[in-house]
Amino acid sequence: MENKVNDILNQLDNGKIRCKDAIKIIKNNEYKANEINRKASGIKISIIDKDHTIRIPKIPFGLIIFLIDIGFNILSIATRFTNSLDEDLKKILDSVDRKDIKEIFKALKKHGSFDLVDIKEGDNTEVKISIL
DSSP states (O other): OHHHHHHHHHHHHTTSSOHHHHHHHHHHOOOOGGGOSSOOOEEEEEEEOSSOEEEEEEEEHHHHHHHHHHHHHHHHHHHHHOSOOOHHHHHHHHHOOHHHHHHHHHHHHHTOOEEEEEEEETTTEEEEEEEO
């Protein structure tokens, strides 16, 4: 299952499919019941380097969605009172839809635990983002 979701997310990242298409594909995929023990409830990030270690404990999806809502509300207020936004930045901000972001988190939650990012380089460097 992890590889299927990662493939879909890679296609999304490379611009081969749109966000809504990725959500539909993830939602419509039939996974065996034994592949998913329980729904995911959050995201955990750890970054390990020879000099530094950063471990962010599991952040619940509910908190992430709440913070996204706050961010979008602040963004809408800030854009009303700012005239100096770069045109490229305006296009990017206009293309981001809070409903799409929420749908991505709902789909990730539905499909259980897996490692979203797991990169190791050498003996002492690792970046891991896990859906738990």
